[in-house]
Amino acid sequence: MTKQELFENIKKKKSFLCVGLDTDINKIPSHLLDEEEDPLYVFNKAIIDATARYCVAYKPNTAFYESYGVKGLVALEKTMEYIRTKYPDQFMILDAKRGDIGNTSGMYAVSAFEHLKASAVTVAPYMGEDSVKPFIKYPKKWVILLALTSNKGSADFQLSEDKTGERLFEKVLRKSQEWATDEQLMYVVGATQGKMFSDIRKIAPDHFLLVPGIGAQGGSLAEVVKYGMNSQCGLLVNSSRAVIYADNTREFAFAAAVEAKKVQAEMAGYLEKFI
């Protein structure tokens, strides 16, 4: 998907919501475990059908699927296949936070783009240029590089200042722009980082930012928009737990739709200037 296509979808749906499919067998409704052979996939399918009209992206996190071994990977494949065929305008982010030496990162790119047919994959920047570039070889596919994450540990290294006063996340933002354009590169910036979005927009004014951390992690959508929105929206705001675990009865999909719609309605307000 191109940047322009993504922006058009955002305007059409009046939403820049990404629904995070962090599907955990201990949190999904228990009747699915009793009744279904592949409860992870059945759960995802119901969540997707209920929320697709309110969001422009889905983001399965590989950790949850890997924790069930081969069965989990089958559920992940089926989920991505389902989104791709039934909702081809959805931007599919494989949240994998991968990264290795060039030769090996190329294998992760095969997995994400050729096998799972994701639109984008999240990548960790620690190993530098050759760990990122193999993902960029695929036209119209995206790397979403970790810049400033939503968790407490983000302060341990990401905020380290070098001699010139540049912080590590700023160096990641600046340096990575030598490797790809804003047509293939986005950044992860946690919603919990509030005003830091202005600092980020100084270095990356045109890039899309994938923003986790609203909902369960406590970030504010209003603040993200205030400091982070650009002239093409430039934001994909993710909500995982608050949407997909809104309810754990047989009404779970309906409850997820209600939650997603609530976020979408707030987003529609922020998008009015584009429409």
Added chain:
Amino acid sequence: MTKQELFENIKKKKSFLCVGLDTDINKIPSHLLDEEEDPLYVFNKAIIDATARYCVAYKPNTAFYESYGVKGLVALEKTMEYIRTKYPDQFMILDAKRGDIGNTSGMYAVSAFEHLKASAVTVAPYMGEDSVKPFIKYPKKWVILLALTSNKGSADFQLSEDKTGERLFEKVLRKSQEWATDEQLMYVVGATQGKMFSDIRKIAPDHFLLVPGIGAQGGSLAEVVKYGMNSQCGLLVNSSRAVIYADNTREFAFAAAVEAKKVQAEMAGYLEKFI
């Protein structure tokens, strides 16, 4: 496995070799593709049986298996099960370079330690403390944190100096020691980094280091030993391509054994002082 047990194995085998199972369907002998239903597993099994006496550790890299989808993951599970049951004294490293927010890193830990039953998993430090700690909850299991990697891109961020002159990889070495002891924490340091090993030993004198980059990537074993060996050896030196792809005929396993034995013989010399 405890640190002492690992050191005992090193002395017994007169080897600190780790064989990297970067198993690539385009590089394994073609007769396996024609004759075998699960050529990745059959290849690994033959390599393991041929090299087990010369090494103390195996390190499958998840990227290679993921690039074949579910089939690849089945081959990975079978390979790790085979090592664990037939060669229980081998240290099994899942080279996955994972890391996510705490909740999610916990899922990767389930995958690595409960499901695949690895002895250790490689972890990327960018997201800080809560991305690393869930792996340390498992007694006798290890985190191998990326410090200074073997690739060219390692210079992009890992060598950044902060205001006090501390480089990022040094900060990772120092800070992570607040999270775990040298009984559960090792570091990845590329063999291509030569004299940097002395700088690393100033901060982490007692930790084991996992050292990729000899063989195909060009690092020197003599230099790694000179600057990196400590009083309990403290080194696991990995070779992947140079061992496992030593030959691609029906004699591939024999050729891998010859290569592994050659490295082991050199290592035996460096270990004489301990025996």
